[in-house]
Amino acid sequence: MAWWKQVVASAVVALAALIAWIAWMPEARPMLERVGVWPVLEATGTLDALAAIGITPAEAPQAAGGPGGPPGMAGGPTPVIAAEVIATQRTATVSAIGTGQALRSxxxxxxxxxxxxxxxxxxxxxxxxxxxxxxxxxxxxxxxxxxxxxxxxxxxxxxxxxxxxxxxxxxxxxxxxxxxxxxxxxxxxxxxxxxxxxxxxxxxxxxxxxxxxxxxxxxxxxxxxxxRIDDRSVLLVSFLVPERHVRDLAPGTAIVAQPLGSFGTDLDGQIRNIDSRVQVASRSLTVEAEIANPDDALRAGMAFAISVTLPGEMLPAVDPLAIQWGREGAFVWAVRDETSVRVPVRIVQRTSNSVLVQADLETGDLVVREGVQSLRDGGPVAVRDTVRPDEVDEGAAAGAPLATVTTSEG
The missing domain is CATH 2.40.50.100 (RNA polymerase II/Efflux pump adaptor protein, barrel-sandwich hybrid domain)
Known part of the structure; x- marks a missing residue:
């Protein structure tokens, strides 16, 4: 096929796609207006020609209680589903390998x-x-x-x-x-x-x-x-924790231990002693935890996988679907005074059904989780429904792990 025929065919396909987009997608008009294409179509009479053959631009459904006319940039408020911002405590799970020893030997x-x-x-x-x-x-x-x-x-x-x-x-x-x-x-x-x-x-x-x-x-x-006589009614397990968690550690903090020889066996314990100084070579702190051994199933010298969940600061938690990405990083659309406001966020931690962020957000604020395609900063919005992050189906954010720090025995 000659090159000019290929150009003509490509142009016809692109025009057909543009017409179908305008006819079927309500978001077409706001986006074309944003890039300056819609006024050109009006000025050239293209829209009138399409209307003459029965093709009219698709319009989004009108928001309940809102003013008449198309939503978003077309004149009316954009219908959205929002999620409520809640306060959630940041946590860090420290994983380490430790060695057990008898309470007294x-x-x-x-x-x-x-x-x-x-x-x-x-x-x-x-x-x-x-x-x-x-x-x-x-x-x-x-x-x-x-x-x-x-x-x-x-x-x-x-x-x-x-x-x-x-x-x-x-x-x-x-x-x-x-x-x-x-x-x-x-x-x-x-x-x-x-x-x-x-x-x-x-x-x-x-x-x-x-x-x-x-x-x-x-x-x-x-x-x-x-x-040698061992008193192993209680086993002591020593492991290392990064120095950044020094303030979060305290005697009595709960731990979970798994013997490396029998994974799947969770043993509850608690921190007993904390070293008075950080090891310079590893920048870690030695921590000693105790695990009860009433049935004498554990032995001194056994290796354990230790997991410690350390609580942190309270942070705003938003719905995972509310997180958007731009050239300047992550942001959310907040709903304030029935208008959309672009709020930059820094993601701190992900959980199964929410994202903890550092941002200019307060508990009870609303962020848009559905309908973000047609939003613009300062544009009118109409909230059709509101959900909380802890009510969202966990499948929406499956695979998002807790913050984890892994260390090993020094």
Whole structure:
């Protein structure tokens, strides 16, 4: 096909499309007036020619209670559906990976060196504070205890005899020396009894016994670890939070923990301790949370996915459909005194059915969610219906997540 035929065919198609747009779309006239095409069509008689063959411009339905004539730029108010602005608290969800540790964990070591002659516990046994775990050989300590008892008995007899001879054969100095000897013998007996008790290795806390590497016959010292006892009735999980959330953290803040080995298991907990300083290398703050472990299903050393929802400031929330975009960024059409006002907004956070923004909006203001195509700044509008963002079908803004900050254990 020759080039001029292609040009003619394209022109015919474009003209047909323009005529169909004018005939069927009410928004055609306002837009053509805005760009200056409509006056040209009137001046050239094109509209009269179309009217002669039965083609007339489409007009939008007249707003209820509004003045007569076409809506929007055609003279009458533009019918719109508006959404009410509500105040919503901004939230941030901090996600982190933390490692659990027992509420208390004690390495059990002997108080004195010696040879193990008895081990009474096995891994996994539950013990209470004071329970006997193991014994060291104690023959020498028993002999020392018996000797101390004899020395005490002898010192007491001497003291009694000297008191009976007071003034007739025993001086006051001798009596005082005898009484001091009794006191010394009592202390020696107490020391011998203590040395004997130290041959028994007892549980310092309530908890669960870990591995017992020591065996009967081993020669141990005060540095030898007999076993380790963990009190895991509560598990402590340490994780990192970015420093920008320092003001939002407080002991008692709720957290949700998921063991990495069993996703889908949500465990409730709360923040227990917050570090006093920020780590310079990671610009993060160490936070310690506690998780109850009544059925003893959790173990120290397990990894947890931690989620903390931190509340923030109150912000205006608008319907997602009200957000429009222009060359200068996002904006909404606010309805004020029955006119449309273009209000710039900065999007802060999206939720399932609303958008939190920073803008010149107050709670109860109306923003246009349907009918924005024909609006202009300062143009008249007629609100046909009003909805709240929390009443909007969640499908209208599906997939809009909460603000999330992800960190990991340092």
């Amino acid at each position: 004690v390495a059990v070591t002997p108080e004195a060196p010696g040879r193990l002659v008895e081990v009474r516990v096995r891994p996994g046994d539950r013990v209470t504070a004071g329970d006997l775990l193991a014994r060291l050989d104690a023959e020498a300590e028993r002999i020392a205890l018996d000797r101390a008892e004899l020395m005490l008995e002898d010192a007491r007899d001497t003291a009694v005899r000297l008191r009976s001879l007071r003034g007739v054969g025993a001086s006051d100095v001798q009596i005082r020396d005898a009484e001091r000897a009794v006191r010394g013998a009592e202390l020696s007996l107490a020391q011998a009894a203590l040395d004997l008790r130290r041959r028994d290795i007892v549980a310092p806390i309530d908890g669960i016994v870990g591995f017992v590497p020591a065996e009967v016959g081993n020669q141990v010292t005060t540095a030898s670890e007999i076993t």
